[in-house]
Amino acid sequence: MEAHLSKISTLPASPTESAVSVGMDESRADKSPAPGKSLSPALLCKVCGDRSSGKHYGIYACNGCSGFFKRSVRRKLIYRCQAGTGMCPVDKAHRNQCQACRLKKCLQAGMNKDGDENIDVTSNEPERTSSEYQMSLYPSSSLENVYETSARLLFMAVKWAKNLPVILLEEAWSELFLLCAIQWSLPLDSCPLLSVPELSPTLQETRGLKDPEQVENLQDQSQVMLGQHSRTHYPSQPVR
Amino acid sequence: MEAHLSKISTLPASPTESAVSVGMDESRADKSPAPGKSLSPALLCKVCGDRSSGKHYGIYACNGCSGFFKRSVRRKLIYRCQAGTGMCPVDKAHRNQCQACRLKKCLQAGMNKDGDENIDVTSNEPERTSSEYQMSLYPSSSLENVYETSARLLFMAVKWAKNLPVILLEEAWSELFLLCAIQWSLPLDSCPLLSVPELSPTLQETRGLKDPEQVENLQDQSQVMLGQHSRTHYPSQPVR
DNA sequence: CTCGGTCACTGTTCAGA
DNA sequence: TCTGAACAGTGACCGAG
Ligand SMILES: [Zn+2]
Ligand SMILES: [Zn+2]
Ligand SMILES: [Zn+2]
Ligand SMILES: [Zn+2]
Numbered sequence: 001m002e003a004h005l006s007k008i009s010t011l012p013a014s015p016t017e018s019a020v021s022v023g024m025d026e027s028r029a030d031k032s033p034a035p036g037k038s039l040s041p042a043l044l045c046k047v048c049g050d051r052s053s054g055k056h057y058g059i060y061a062c063n064g065c066s067g068f069f070k071r072s073v074r075r076k077l078i079y080r081c082q083a084g085t086g087m088c089p090v091d092k093a094h095r096n097q098c099q100a101c102r103l104k105k106c107l108q109a110g111m112n113k114d115g116d117e118n119i120d121v122t123s124n125e126p127e128r129t130s131s132e133y134q135m136s137l138y139p140s141s142s143l144e145n146v147y148e149t150s151a152r153l154l155f156m157a158v159k160w161a162k163n164l165p166v167i168l169l170e171e172a173w174s175e176l177f178l179l180c181a182i183q184w185s186l187p188l189d190s191c192p193l194l195s196v197p198e199l200s201p202t203l204q205e206t207r208g209l210k211d212p213e214q215v216e217n218l219q220d221q222s223q224v225m226l227g228q229h230s231r232t233h234y235p236s237q238p239v240r
Numbered sequence: 241m242e243a244h245l246s247k248i249s250t251l252p253a254s255p256t257e258s259a260v261s262v263g264m265d266e267s268r269a270d271k272s273p274a275p276g277k278s279l280s281p282a283l284l285c286k287v288c289g290d291r292s293s294g295k296h297y298g299i300y301a302c303n304g305c306s307g308f309f310k311r312s313v314r315r316k317l318i319y320r321c322q323a324g325t326g327m328c329p330v331d332k333a334h335r336n337q338c339q340a341c342r343l344k345k346c347l348q349a350g351m352n353k354d355g356d357e358n359i360d361v362t363s364n365e366p367e368r369t370s371s372e373y374q375m376s377l378y379p380s381s382s383l384e385n386v387y388e389t390s391a392r393l394l395f396m397a398v399k400w401a402k403n404l405p406v407i408l409l410e411e412a413w414s415e416l417f418l419l420c421a422i423q424w425s426l427p428l429d430s431c432p433l434l435s436v437p438e439l440s441p442t443l444q445e446t447r448g449l450k451d452p453e454q455v456e457n458l459q460d461q462s463q464v465m466l467g468q469h470s471r472t473h474y475p476s477q478p479v480r
Numbered sequence: 481c482t483c484g485g486t487c488a489c490t491g492t493t494c495a496g497a
Numbered sequence: 498t499c500t501g502a503a504c505a506g507t508g509a510c511c512g513a514g
Contacts, residue, residue, distance in 0.1 A: 063508050304501050
C-alpha cells in the first residue's frame with residue numbers, strides 16, 4: 001500500500017500546489033447578536049455564506065473573504081483552478097480549497113478595490129480566464145481537453161488521497177459495501193445489470209440528462225468501469 | 241486506449257500552484273482563563289515539554305507534537321505500543337520512541353483537531369483498543385467522517401472490483417471519468433461536498449434516501465477515489 | 481462603519497535522521 | 498519511510514480615518 005503511495009508523490013513531477021484539506025468547522029457560533037441588535041438577513045457573506053461583519057470592498061463579506069480579496073488584489077495574485085473546471089464550490093467549508101474559484105466568486109459577487117457598491121459585473125467576462133478549461137458542459141469539443149481535464153482531476157484526486165486515512169477499514173469493508181450497494185441500489189453483480197453500452201457516444205448525448213435515474217445508472221456504470229480498470233491493472237492477488 | 245492513459249500520466253506537467261490552508265481561529269474568546277493564574281502563556285509543550293511555539297490544536301505544543309498530531313489525525317493512524325505497557329516516557333528526548341504513547345499523551349493533554357481549548361478528556365482509559373479509542377475521540381467531526389467514508393468506499397469498491405469479470409472498458413475509462421466529473425461539476429475535493437454523515441448506522445436508514453443530488457455527489461466521490469486508486473496501482477506502465 | 485495592519489494559527493513542503 | 502523547521506496563507510481583531 002504505502003509503496004504505491006510513494007509513487008504518487010513522484011507522479012506529475014511538477015510544481016507545487018495543494019489540494020486538500022481541511023478546515024475547520026466551528027459549530028458554536030452564536031454569540032453574535034448583541035442585545036438590542038436585530039440581525040438582518042444581510043449578515044451573510046455574499047461569497048461564501050459565512051457570517052459577514054459588514055460590507056467589505058463593496059459587498060457583504062466575511063472577514064475571511066475580505067482578507068483574501070485584499071491580499072489577492074494587493075499582491076496582484078493570479079490563481080489557477082486546479083480542478084480545471086472553474087466550478088469549485090465556494091462556501092465556508094470549502095473556500096480555501098481553490099483560490100481561483102474563490103477569487104472568481106468574489107469578483108462575480110461584485111467585490112472591488114474601491115468599494116463601489118454597484119459595479120457592473122455582467123460586462124465583466126468571468127469566463128475569460130477559465131475559457132481554456134471551460135469545457136464544462138460540452139466536453140464533446142476536443143478530445144485533448146477532455147483528456148487534460150481528466151488527467152487533472154485524477155491527479156488531484158491522487159494527491160488528495162495521500163492524506164487519506166489508512167486501511168483499518170479492511171474489516172468494515174464488506175459491511176459498508178453492502179450498505180452502499182443497497183443505498184445506491186447498486187446491484188451486486190452490477191456489471192450485467194447496466195448494459196454498459198457504447199460509452200463515449202452514448203454519454204455525449206446523455207449530457208443533458210435530467211433524469212436522476214439515468215444519472216445514477218451512469219455513475220454506477222462509471223464506477224464499475226473504474227473499478228474493473230484498477231482491477232485490470234493489478235490482477236495479482238486473488239480475492240477471497 | 242493506451243494513448244489516453246499514457247497521456248494522463250504525463251500530463252499535469254505544467255500547473256501552477258495554489259495553496260491552501262485554513263486559518264482558523266475563531267472561538268478565541270477568553271485568553272487566559274487559568275484559574276487564579278494569569279501568568280504568561282506557558283512556553284512549554286504540554287506533551288513533551290519542548291518549547292512551545294504557541295497553541296496548536298487546542299493546547300500549547302511544540303512544532304513536533306503539532307505536526308505529529310496533525311499527521312496522525314489526518315491519516316487516522318493507529319499505533320501500537322511496542323513495550324506493551326503504554327507508559328513510555330514522552331519528553332523531548334524520547335518522544336519519537338513510541339508513537340502510540342506520544343499520541344496518547346497528545347490526546348490526554350487535550351489536543352483535538354478542532355482546536356477546542358477545553359475538551360473533556362475525562363474517562364479515557366489508557367489501554368483501550370486503539371481503534372475504538374480513536375473513534376471515540378474523533379467521532380463527530382464531519383470532515384473526519386468524510387475522509388473515512390471516502391476511504392471506505394474506495395477500498396470496498398476496489399476490492400469488489402477485483403472480483404469483477406469483464407475487462408474491456410479500458411479506453412473508455414478516462415473518458416467516462418471526465419465526463420462524469422464535469423457533469424456533476426466535481427469539485428476538487430469532492431469529499432466534503434457531500435455531508436456523508438455517520439456511515440454504517442446512518443446509511444442503514446438513509447437507504448431510502450430522498451435527495452438525488454446527494455446521491456450524485458456521493459457517487460462522484462467514490463468515483464474519484466476509485467480513479468485515483470487505480471491510478472495509484474499503476475503509475476505509468478502501459479496497459480498490457 | 482470600513483480600511484489596512486497585525487499576528488497566532490494553520491496546512492504544505494522537503495531536507496535530514 | 499517519519500520528523501519537524503521553514504514557509505506561505507488565513508482570518509479574528511484592532512486602531513485609525
Ligand atoms: Zn466569505
Ligand atoms: Zn477551482
Ligand atoms: Zn512536544
Ligand atoms: Zn509506548
